[in-house]
Amino acid sequence: MIKHAIPVGLAAAVLVAAASALAKLPPPAPLTDAQKQAAEEKKAKDAQAAEKAKADQAAAEERAVKNYQANMKAQGKPIPKPVPVAAASTPPTGGKPGAEMNTAKSAQPSQAAKANTPNAASGGAK
DSSP states (O other): OHHHHHHHHHHHHHHHHHHHHHHTOOOOOOOOHHHHHHHHHHHHHHHHHHHHHHHHHHHHHHHHHHHHHHHHHHHTOOOOOOOOOOOOOOOOOSSOOOGGGOOHHHHSOOHHHHHTSHHHHTTSOO
């Protein structure tokens, strides 16, 4: 019994200590104009870096494709045509619902379900 009490007591002490430490933290100070400007500059710099990385990725992909096609041509093999990838489509709105969407039929109990009800087993409602 005491073997379980010690770990539970230690866990409770740690939780109490953590809660009291977090409760004493003051809220963050509001940003100054200089900090806001620095954050905006960092955001713009990050966006520019992301755009550059995207362009570098596209260029690397193009180089890889051209290298692959050149190697295939050098080996005398036919170059396969690229397979277009369809964009994900959104489900249509309105119109007729599919069979899985038809709940009118599933709302009516089947004959098997009616036979398994307590009233049916006892000879019906009296």
